[in-house]
Amino acid sequence: MNLFVRLIEPSQKYQKGGRLFSNEDLRKMIVPLLIEQALQLVVGMMDTMMVSYAGEAAVSGVSLDTMLYVIFMNLFTAVATGGSVVISQYLGRQDKDNADLSASQVIRISAVFSILCMVLILLTGNWILKVLYGSAEADVMAACRTYLRIVTLSFPGNALYNAGAAIYRSMGRTKTTMKVSMTMNAVNIIGNAVGIFVLHAGAAGVAWPTTISWSFAAVVMMVLCFRSKHEVRIRWNKILRLDFAMRKRILHIAVPNGIEGGLFQASKVFIGTLIATYGTYQIAANGISQTIWSLSALSSVAMSPVFVTVIGQCMGAKDIDAAEYYMHKLTRLSLIMGFVWSIFILAILPLLVRVYQVSDITRNLILICVAIHAAAAAFVHPFAFPLSGGLRASGDVKFTLYSSIFTSVFLRALLSYILGTLLGMGIIGVTLAMVSDWIVKGAMDYVRLLRGRWKTKKVI
Numbered sequence: 001m002n003l004f005v006r007l008i009e010p011s012q013k014y015q016k017g018g019r020l021f022s023n024e025d026l027r028k029m030i031v032p033l034l035i036e037q038a039l040q041l042v043v044g045m046m047d048t049m050m051v052s053y054a055g056e057a058a059v060s061g062v063s064l065d066t067m068l069y070v071i072f073m074n075l076f077t078a079v080a081t082g083g084s085v086v087i088s089q090y091l092g093r094q095d096k097d098n099a100d101l102s103a104s105q106v107i108r109i110s111a112v113f114s115i116l117c118m119v120l121i122l123l124t125g126n127w128i129l130k131v132l133y134g135s136a137e138a139d140v141m142a143a144c145r146t147y148l149r150i151v152t153l154s155f156p157g158n159a160l161y162n163a164g165a166a167i168y169r170s171m172g173r174t175k176t177t178m179k180v181s182m183t184m185n186a187v188n189i190i191g192n193a194v195g196i197f198v199l200h201a202g203a204a205g206v207a208w209p210t211t212i213s214w215s216f217a218a219v220v221m222m223v224l225c226f227r228s229k230h231e232v233r234i235r236w237n238k239i240l241r242l243d244f245a246m247r248k249r250i251l252h253i254a255v256p257n258g259i260e261g262g263l264f265q266a267s268k269v270f271i272g273t274l275i276a277t278y279g280t281y282q283i284a285a286n287g288i289s290q291t292i293w294s295l296s297a298l299s300s301v302a303m304s305p306v307f308v309t310v311i312g313q314c315m316g317a318k319d320i321d322a323a324e325y326y327m328h329k330l331t332r333l334s335l336i337m338g339f340v341w342s343i344f345i346l347a348i349l350p351l352l353v354r355v356y357q358v359s360d361i362t363r364n365l366i367l368i369c370v371a372i373h374a375a376a377a378a379f380v381h382p383f384a385f386p387l388s389g390g391l392r393a394s395g396d397v398k399f400t401l402y403s404s405i406f407t408s409v410f411l412r413a414l415l416s417y418i419l420g421t422l423l424g425m426g427i428i429g430v431t432l433a434m435v436s437d438w439i440v441k442g443a444m445d446y447v448r449l450l451r452g453r454w455k456t457k458k459v460i
Helices: 002-008 023-052 056-093 096-133 138-170 174-198 203-227 236-240 244-275 280-296 298-316 320-354 360-379 386-393 397-422 427-451
Strands: none
Touching: 023 056, 023 174, 023 203, 023 280, 023 298, 056 096, 056 138, 056 203, 056 244, 056 280, 056 298, 056 386, 096 138, 096 203, 096 236, 096 244, 138 174, 138 203, 138 298, 174 203, 244 280, 244 397, 244 427, 280 298, 280 320, 280 360, 280 427, 298 320, 298 386, 320 360, 320 386, 320 427, 360 427, 386 397, 386 427, 397 427
């Protein structure tokens, strides 16, 4: 604990009674989030590892599908984030009635939106896969269709879990979401083992546990949100209320964030269409690499909700000095954590790769791509992602949207085509393009922080 304090508190500007969050408050938020993210990523790795026993075609099919599926996950997360920012700001203002209303409205929006998305993909999923990955081999495409059809049923569960988790995180009560996530992941792991090793169901063997576990977690989070005795709770009368003003506040954050996340993932889908032409070895290596390098970015991903809660409450309390202070403090902490964690991932990388039943060619590609990613994650990722969460929590959503459009849609996609396809570097070129995206976006976000225009934004 003393080391934690020394690392994140080099300044004495805010002392007890003069700051909104103590070091203990931050520790209680960050540690459960790290554990929760680690569990989710480990389960993702185990999904991919277990599917690898069903063959590289199954791994390839699931990895291609995941790029499409994550578009919708990002959209649901965007709605939840919009709610979290608004709730956090009302909590900072100590306005419980509107905090409850915003929490209830984000549940309504999440439920309706996710059901519409589910119906859309169930009706058009096969056509979308044919357009995106028509050049993939027949067995890969068969795995794609199976996996997508099943996981689409998880959309409402995913959206409602994320909305409920965002409500609890906006209160800083991340220990609760960690416990729910642990139970959900246990259900997923057991289901994967049964689906792959007992039922020999291939891609379906990991798709059904994913759907069941998300649905289970959603039910638990909804019960907790209704019964909450904490700062915020949801109520049926406020869920059913047609409050357009509150919905507008939530969507003011959610829509740009959703567009940002959607375009980011759409660029990955475009890149996936490029990777689909590189052959089964490279497709499989890319799918496994994505799972492992998500683990190397764990600390930065875990810090994003902390930025939203802390900066949101500071801005809601109209304490701009505190918001600026925590922007810098949390960025420092993200860099320290990112560096230490990336060194750890690089040290255990050879052991991680050995658990996958893939060819030597695929394994070597994984080693190279993950090493590039982990090295960049140590120095660049904290500026490109969690800091964006802080800017978003202040209401500076248009800037984060425009910077992401430039770096993700144009820079990453263009460089992936040039390096990966034209220059024949394959997924190594795609990985270098991704790192270039981070560098430019991180620089833009940090300059925005220093110039201070985010301080003038208003959400509530």
